[in-house]
Amino acid sequence: MRFIALILAAIAVHASAAECGPDQLNTARTITLKREGALYGAQQHTALPLAKGEVVLTFDDGPSADNTPLVLKALADQCAKATFFLIGEHIVQQPDLARRLIREGHSAGIHSNTHPHLASMTAEQQLDDLKLSRAAYKTAFGVETPAYRFPYLEETPTLLEALKRDNITVASIDMGINDWIPEDTTAILAQRLTESLDKNGRGIILMHDANGPTAQALPTLLKVLKDKGYKVVHLEWEAAR
Numbered sequence: 001m002r003f004i005a006l007i008l009a010a011i012a013v014h015a016s017a018a019e020c021g022p023d024q025l026n027t028a029r030t031i032t033l034k035r036e037g038a039l040y041g042a043q044q045h046t047a048l049p050l051a052k053g054e055v056v057l058t059f060d061d062g063p064s065a066d067n068t069p070l071v072l073k074a075l076a077d078q079c080a081k082a083t084f085f086l087i088g089e090h091i092v093q094q095p096d097l098a099r100r101l102i103r104e105g106h107s108a109g110i111h112s113n114t115h116p117h118l119a120s121m122t123a124e125q126q127l128d129d130l131k132l133s134r135a136a137y138k139t140a141f142g143v144e145t146p147a148y149r150f151p152y153l154e155e156t157p158t159l160l161e162a163l164k165r166d167n168i169t170v171a172s173i174d175m176g177i178n179d180w181i182p183e184d185t186t187a188i189l190a191q192r193l194t195e196s197l198d199k200n201g202r203g204i205i206l207m208h209d210a211n212g213p214t215a216q217a218l219p220t221l222l223k224v225l226k227d228k229g230y231k232v233v234h235l236e237w238e239a240a241r
Helices: 002-018 068-077 088-093 097-104 123-141 159-165 185-200 211-229
Strands: 030-033 054-060 084-085 107-110 169-171 203-208 231-237
Touching: 068 097, 068 211, 084 088, 088 097, 088 123, 097 107, 097 123, 107 123, 107 231, 123 159, 159 169, 185 203, 185 211, 203 211
Parallel strands: 030 231, 054 084, 054 203, 054 231, 084 107
Antiparallel strands: none
């Protein structure tokens, strides 16, 4: 029975891949990163080796039962792969949805356990939050997280040291669309994306799959990328040893 299920899953994946064509955004290439304490994202660190017109799609704060499925559908419709930075507590609440991200070919890291302002916490509290988020990730996926994105992009010396020691990549960003405002419209988000693309020309884009307006706007945002000639690059990490 399990063998039949695997065969059916493989057929479904193949069928989905066969539907990808030139009219869709697609995923142009994949970068496989080492599991190491590297730091990426030009807003704070070293830029990824991306050519002009290449972007990496990333989503924070999920998984969200209401909104992440909409994001996944929009990505699947355009054959585009993304990296999701998940909240530990949300992984615990939605483990099947978290695993669905990986089944559909996306990659995932962690984004803290509770999305706190880490700088307001003691070193011990920061490390406890990291420990809990890592445990949630490992319980859901069976492996250690390869990457961490700081909540609010507020880095702390305590966690930078801990992440480097444990070979966990710090994933910052190159650009965002400030999509955490509940009242945002699709037109506003599309305009912000256009402005960010025009300013940066390439890089890691920050969005939020837990945000309803973002989930609703994503088909339009992906069309903006397609119409402007941008190529999606997917990030993944070496398999855990």
